[in-house]
Amino acid sequence: MSIRTAVVTGASSGIGEATARELAKQGYHVYVGARRFDRVQRLATEIGGTAIELDVTSEESVRAFTDAIDHVDVLVNNAGGAKGLAPVIDADLDDWRWMWETNVIGTLRVTKALLPKLIASGDGLIVTITSIAALHTYDNGSGYTSAKHAQAVVHRTLRGELLGQPVRLTEIAPGAVETEFSLVRFDGDADRAAKVYAGIDPLYAKDIAEIVGFVASRPPHVNLDTIVVKPRDQAGPGSFARRS
Numbered sequence: 001m002s003i004r005t006a007v008v009t010g011a012s013s014g015i016g017e018a019t020a021r022e023l024a025k026q027g028y029h030v031y032v033g034a035r036r037f038d039r040v041q042r043l044a045t046e047i048g049g050t051a052i053e054l055d056v057t058s059e060e061s062v063r064a065f066t067d068a069i070d071h072v073d074v075l076v077n078n079a080g081g082a083k084g085l086a087p088v089i090d091a092d093l094d095d096w097r098w099m100w101e102t103n104v105i106g107t108l109r110v111t112k113a114l115l116p117k118l119i120a121s122g123d124g125l126i127v128t129i130t131s132i133a134a135l136h137t138y139d140n141g142s143g144y145t146s147a148k149h150a151q152a153v154v155h156r157t158l159r160g161e162l163l164g165q166p167v168r169l170t171e172i173a174p175g176a177v178e179t180e181f182s183l184v185r186f187d188g189d190a191d192r193a194a195k196v197y198a199g200i201d202p203l204y205a206k207d208i209a210e211i212v213g214f215v216a217s218r219p220p221h222v223n224l225d226t227i228v229v230k231p232r233d234q235a236g237p238g239s240f241a242r243r244s
Contacts, residue, residue: 005071006216007031009056009110010079012039014179015129018209019076021047026213028074033065054079056106057098066113073121074216075114077107077128080151082144082185096143103147108154115167123220124167127212128155132175132228138237144185145237159225168223170215175230176240178202199242200233 006023010016012034020030024047032040033054044051052068055061056079080103083095107128118124133145134152152171159169182193208229215224233241 002071003027003029004073005029005031005069006074006076007033007069007072007110007114008076008078009033009054009106011043012036014181015174015177015205015208016076016078017043018205019078019212020049022206022209022213023074023076023216024049026217028216031069034079056110057101059109062106062109062113066110069114069117071121072114072117073123074125074127075111075118076212077110077126077155079106079110080129080148081181082141083187084143085140085185086143087140088142091143096147099143099147100150104150104154107151111154111158118167119162119165122166124165125170125216126155126158126167127170127172127215128152129208130155130171130173132173132230132237134171134173135228136237141237166220168218168220170224171226172208172211172215173226173228174203174208175228175234175237176200176202177205177208179205199244200231200240202231202233203229 006028008016008020008030011020011032020032020043024030030047030049031052032043032049033052034040035055037053040051052065054065083098084092086092130152131148134148137145155171178197182196186192211227
């Protein structure tokens with residue numbers, strides 16, 4: 001029996017890194033891709049996987065990445081992120097372009113390129129990490145929420161388009177997960193990023209990775225369509241029980 005293969009994008013830190021470790025633990029050979037190649041190289045060495053540089057906003061990078069992978073059983077679309085927290089009237093169009101290119105077009109590029117190989121595997125699985133921002137809107141977050149809504153719609157549309165094909169699709173929509181997410185959103189402002197998680201017990205990357213591992217371990221006839229996961233301290237975007 002051939003070794004099952006998984007692909008994880010945005011694997012240089014956070015949920016992507018933790019997911020790669022979890023799938024490797026399950027016996028997958030994991031291809032890890034990210035722009036920060038030094039990080040995924042170290043990760044691949046630790047888990048016995050393969051590191052390939054990947055920028056999902058570049059057609060050439062995605063083509064080189066996907067061409068280097070012969071067989072795929074599981075694809076985890078994790079690359080994405082947020083930039084800024086501005087109201088529509090002050091929207092930074094460059095931030096919007098980055099969020100849409102990374103979350104939406106990037107997910108589309110990778111998924112489109114690997115779909116034939118996922119179908120050919122005979123038991124493919126696509127896991128897309130969206131966000132509760134794909135289900136709700138919140139003030140000053142329209143750039144990110146619109147991108148996450150769009151990313152989720154691409155993923156959900158595939159559910160019908162691939163009906164009858166041997167491919168399952170799972171969307172995981174996390175709430176507050178303490179990773180580098182807020183640090184990127186606030187352009188490296190560590191104090192501002194820390195305030196997002198102040199006074200709550202947030203989720204951690206490992207929590208989401210374990211859910212991905214559970215999804216990947218289900219038998220072929222079981223399709224977990226959408227999983228929403230939040231900290232106990234969170235009801236929705238911006239709605240937290242914070243301790244002083």
